[in-house]
Amino acid sequence: MSSPILEVEGISKRFGKFVALNNVSASFQPGKLSAIIGPNGAGKSTFFNVVSGAFAPSAGRLKFQGRDITGLPQHEFARQGIAKSFQITTVFKQLSAHENVRVAAQMRASRYQLIKPRRAMSELAERADALLERVGLADHRARPAADLAHGQQRALEVAMALASEPVLLLMDEPTAGMSPEETKVMMDLITALAAERSVILVEHKMKLVMGICERLLVLHHGEFLAEGTPAEIRANTDVKRVYLGQG
Amino acid sequence: MNGLVALIRRHRVAAVVLFLLVFPLLMPYHALAVNILIFGLFAVGFNLLFGYTGLLSFGHAAFLGVGSYLTGISMVHGGLPWGLALLIGVLAAALAGLLIGYLAIRTRGIYFSMVTLALAQIVYYVFYKAERWTGGENGLRGIQVPVMDVAGFRIDFIDPVSKYYVILVFVAAAMWFVSRLLASPFGAVIEAVRENESRAAACGYDVARTKLLVFVISAAICGLAGGLRALHLSVVPIDSLHYLQSGQAVMMCLLGGMGTFFGPFVGAAVFLTLEDVVTTITRHWMAVVGAVFMFFVLFFPAGIWGTLMKRLDRAAHP
Numbered sequence: 001m002s003s004p005i006l007e008v009e010g011i012s013k014r015f016g017k018f019v020a021l022n023n024v025s026a027s028f029q030p031g032k033l034s035a036i037i038g039p040n041g042a043g044k045s046t047f048f049n050v051v052s053g054a055f056a057p058s059a060g061r062l063k064f065q066g067r068d069i070t071g072l073p074q075h076e077f078a079r080q081g082i083a084k085s086f087q088i089t090t091v092f093k094q095l096s097a098h099e100n101v102r103v104a105a106q107m108r109a110s111r112y113q114l115i116k117p118r119r120a121m122s123e124l125a126e127r128a129d130a131l132l133e134r135v136g137l138a139d140h141r142a143r144p145a146a147d148l149a150h151g152q153q154r155a156l157e158v159a160m161a162l163a164s165e166p167v168l169l170l171m172d173e174p175t176a177g178m179s180p181e182e183t184k185v186m187m188d189l190i191t192a193l194a195a196e197r198s199v200i201l202v203e204h205k206m207k208l209v210m211g212i213c214e215r216l217l218v219l220h221h222g223e224f225l226a227e228g229t230p231a232e233i234r235a236n237t238d239v240k241r242v243y244l245g246q247g
Numbered sequence: 248m249n250g251l252v253a254l255i256r257r258h259r260v261a262a263v264v265l266f267l268l269v270f271p272l273l274m275p276y277h278a279l280a281v282n283i284l285i286f287g288l289f290a291v292g293f294n295l296l297f298g299y300t301g302l303l304s305f306g307h308a309a310f311l312g313v314g315s316y317l318t319g320i321s322m323v324h325g326g327l328p329w330g331l332a333l334l335i336g337v338l339a340a341a342l343a344g345l346l347i348g349y350l351a352i353r354t355r356g357i358y359f360s361m362v363t364l365a366l367a368q369i370v371y372y373v374f375y376k377a378e379r380w381t382g383g384e385n386g387l388r389g390i391q392v393p394v395m396d397v398a399g400f401r402i403d404f405i406d407p408v409s410k411y412y413v414i415l416v417f418v419a420a421a422m423w424f425v426s427r428l429l430a431s432p433f434g435a436v437i438e439a440v441r442e443n444e445s446r447a448a449a450c451g452y453d454v455a456r457t458k459l460l461v462f463v464i465s466a467a468i469c470g471l472a473g474g475l476r477a478l479h480l481s482v483v484p485i486d487s488l489h490y491l492q493s494g495q496a497v498m499m500c501l502l503g504g505m506g507t508f509f510g511p512f513v514g515a516a517v518f519l520t521l522e523d524v525v526t527t528i529t530r531h532w533m534a535v536v537g538a539v540f541m542f543f544v545l546f547f548p549a550g551i552w553g554t555l556m557k558r559l560d561r562a563a564h565p
Binding site: 054073075077079083084086090091092093094095099102103106107110111112113114116117119121160163 | 431433435436448451
């Protein structure tokens with residue numbers, strides 16, 4: 001077995017007296033598609049925010065490719081190779097779809113160059129076009145992101161996350177608010193992406209991830225209740241009780 | 248027509264400079280043209296932070312004033328040549344920008360505006376109290392630019408036309424720099440930060456550092472405007488540091504069009520020309536300028552230049 005890409009060691013996150021995550025540990029293998037599932041209020045979003053660098057954990061350590069990344073600022077997570085798509089669509093609204101992806105791709109090439117014209121960096125523009133093509137937005141490249149439909153904005157977010165050439169892609173409910181058709185397209189895209197890199201999904205709708213994930217982790221009351229293959233999770237009586245029982 | 252507009256857009260600095268070269272001929276008198284040049288640059292520097300990065304500072308008078316005073320002090324008390332004094336003024340403004348920016352970027356929204364306002368007021372009182380250096384309430388007097396001889400041309404600051412063109416050289420250089428900055432990779436990052444900070448951070452950009460860098464550059468440009476103003480007026484009035492100057496930068500930007508390259512300049516020109524014309528009619532010029540300002544904010548929120556650009560865009564791509 002290869003060394004894990006992401007290791008979560010005894011992570012806790014408290015907000016005042018409320019314990020959102022209580023001493024959770026998990027490790028994720030490279031090149032796999034894993035999903036964190038759980039009922040509402042289980043701590044999924046907190047888990048996502050901790051592993052994606054938005055919140056520093058109250059206790060515990062986070063290791064990415066063997067390096068300790070606990071407490072690094074958000075932009076360092078991205079620079080290390082962890083990209084994320086937010087639960088609430090977060091794009092640069094007034095900028096064109098193309099510029100959204102281009103600026104995301106630019107991170108690897110240049111951040112503080114003040115005089116060089118960015119027009120000269122044609123490889124970034126080409127890469128942005130290729131990524132827009134991949135997520136099905138090639139026809140909308142010049143439109144401001146704000147003018148895109150909800151599903152298209154979510155696809156744009158995925159293109160932006162990919163633009164930074166991540167080793168690990170984290171996605172928080174990537175199909176939230178999508179129509180069934182859009183959901184289908186997104187799930188196909190995620191499956192294709194997982195063939196190239198490690199992907200961790202946080203998802204509320206269990207049915208959605210059962211078919212495509214190799215490994216599921218079930219969060220409940222801020223702790224991992226179970227983990228395993230979809231078949232094992234389906235057979236787990238604890239999971240049935242807390243999760244499937246609710247429909 | 249469309250071809251012309253596209254050409255102007257591609258060479259925006261050249262177009263601006265060309266316009267500014269003939270500008271004094273269009274104005275009723277030259278001192279007003281010089282004033283517009285200086286406050287145009289001040290508004291452009293402010294717009295970098297306000298229009299492009301989305302940070303509303305209410306303290307930019309501090310940078311105009313520090314640039315003015317340090318240029319003046321270097322000449323009057325230090326006996327330095329004006330070029331070096333101007334450089335010191337710009338560096339001092341940048342340093343003030345670093346200090347104020349460092350403290351202010353920790354806050355957001357209205358708190359950011361208030362922190363910049365409060366810190367700028369501290370700067371005001373420091374210069375007000377340091378009477379021995381700054382002349383206090385009377386302002387700093389006695390800034391003289393000697394007659395120069397450049398390649399056979401006699402340049403005398405007493406002559407407003409010569410003065411205008413000397414100042415234009417600096418303003419044009421600063422405009423070129425701002426234009427390059429906006430077209431650079433960093434220019435893309437600052438717009439990303441304006442649009443969405445958490446997404447910019449998730450894209451791998453250090454938001455705090457980006458904001459601080461823009462803040463310092465913006466302060467330096469406003470400091471240059473201040474230094475040029477000291478050379479222009481031969482004195483530094485204490486009201487250079489007054490918060491009304493900060494407010495003027497906001498008004499000029501909004502009037503001309505925030506987040507557009509030339510908008511702040513247009514805003515400064517309209518504001519100062521209005522002030523100049525209306526003061527000859529009534530003492531209550533502020534009321535008239537205020538009414539015009541409100542009219543534009545309510546009906547043309549993109550500003551004069553911003554609205555014009557939008558119209559041209561629509562005409563080009565119906």
